[in-house]
Amino acid sequence: MQQIQYKIKERTSQVNLPETLGFGKLFTDHLFEMDYTPEKGWHNPSIQPVDGLLMHPATMFIHYGQAVFEGMKAFKQENGDVVTFRADKHIERLNNSSRRICIPEVDKDFVLDALKELINIERDWIPAKRGESLYIRPFIYGTDPFLGVRPAKNYKLIILLSPVGAYYPEGFKPVKILVTDEYVRAVRKGLGECKTPANYAASLLAGEDAVKKGFTQVLWLDGVEQKYVEEVGTMNIFIQLKDEIVTPKLNGSILPGITRRTVIELLKEWNMNIAEREITIDEVTDAYDKGNLVGVFGTGTAAIISSVGWLQYKDKQMTLNDGKAGELDIKLFDEITSIHYGLKEDTHNWIIPVEQKETVS
Ligand code: COI
Numbered sequence: 001m002q003q004i005q006y007k008i009k010e011r012t013s014q015v016n017l018p019e020t021l022g023f024g025k026l027f028t029d030h031l032f033e034m035d036y037t038p039e040k041g042w043h044n045p046s047i048q049p050v051d052g053l054l055m056h057p058a059t060m061f062i063h064y065g066q067a068v069f070e071g072m073k074a075f076k077q078e079n080g081d082v083v084t085f086r087a088d089k090h091i092e093r094l095n096n097s098s099r100r101i102c103i104p105e106v107d108k109d110f111v112l113d114a115l116k117e118l119i120n121i122e123r124d125w126i127p128a129k130r131g132e133s134l135y136i137r138p139f140i141y142g143t144d145p146f147l148g149v150r151p152a153k154n155y156k157l158i159i160l161l162s163p164v165g166a167y168y169p170e171g172f173k174p175v176k177i178l179v180t181d182e183y184v185r186a187v188r189k190g191l192g193e194c195k196t197p198a199n200y201a202a203s204l205l206a207g208e209d210a211v212k213k214g215f216t217q218v219l220w221l222d223g224v225e226q227k228y229v230e231e232v233g234t235m236n237i238f239i240q241l242k243d244e245i246v247t248p249k250l251n252g253s254i255l256p257g258i259t260r261r262t263v264i265e266l267l268k269e270w271n272m273n274i275a276e277r278e279i280t281i282d283e284v285t286d287a288y289d290k291g292n293l294v295g296v297f298g299t300g301t302a303a304i305i306s307s308v309g310w311l312q313y314k315d316k317q318m319t320l321n322d323g324k325a326g327e328l329d330i331k332l333f334d335e336i337t338s339i340h341y342g343l344k345e346d347t348h349n350w351i352i353p354v355e356q357k358e359t360v361s
Helices: 060-064 087-100 108-121 197-212 258-269 281-289 327-340
Strands: 030-037 041-049 067-069 072-076 082-085 133-142 155-164 175-180 217-220 236-241 245-247 274-276 293-300 304-313 316-319 351-354
Touching: 030 108, 041 108, 060 133, 067 087, 072 087, 082 108, 082 327, 087 108, 087 133, 087 258, 108 133, 108 155, 108 351, 175 197, 175 293, 197 217, 236 258, 236 281, 245 258, 258 274, 258 293, 258 304, 258 327, 281 293, 281 304, 281 316, 293 327, 304 327
Parallel strands: 175 217, 175 304, 245 274
Antiparallel strands: 030 041, 030 155, 067 133, 072 082, 072 133, 082 351, 133 155, 236 245, 236 293, 293 304, 304 316
């Protein structure tokens, strides 16, 4: 196993976190970095101060988007313990995304250990308030300075840490979602299930249009017929009908969310009728008209559980639970965040502890 090189900055003052954190605006002092070359494989792991990235203007990923990323979280629990939530599954998904776009996979155990080392060094940056956490953003990108279209030969992995609160400007209040049939995010056999910047680039214009119309985000339909519900782009979606809870079946164009998986596992445990199946937007509007639509919520690492208070498809406006969070959404949010903060026993082994230790630099 390779030795991590440490270059630790002397902390001259205490970490003071702002009262409201928002999402992705603040970064800790250090990052983890590692390089890949065909000769050495992944090598040169280091933890060092966050600094600018100096890169050649021909760096391949800038031009052709060969990059993958992850989003996971660490929490400070009630008793002061620091833990991550299903970080192993996130690193597994990072490798799945990498395979799809010809990026070499990382050693999962090594990256998990490196991540724990980094979090341990930055533990003072982890907020302790419920709803707040340390967001972890690993990403890998092709670094060759070359303008031909082919997979890069050389890569960099960086893990960046950011103390965060709620993802949406609404906080944890219900969001307004616009179903778009004007744009598509991804098509089957494309990159939809891969956490790569292209999917987010594909979503920007639709997202901006939705915001201009007063919505928080867009609900995507399938890329071929624009008939089946897929995902929100930063969240997977769950439709609660009177006798069944439905989340779209993974079909290659939907991101296999870790929170999605967590919610499915919880609902099964609670003996609720959860189905992973295709669901058309017409089925959703019909259920609304017939009074069978109990609620809609999104799941994601950044958003956790986010109730949808309003859903619009073409000129059909649907108000759910009078624009308030649904009962099931609240129950799921409470259950998952209680496990995050150590208020409920983790019977599923979702929690991965980050041991406190002195770092030898
Ligand atoms: C996450 O939930 O971590 C996401 O990936 C959303 C992110 C793009 C902000």
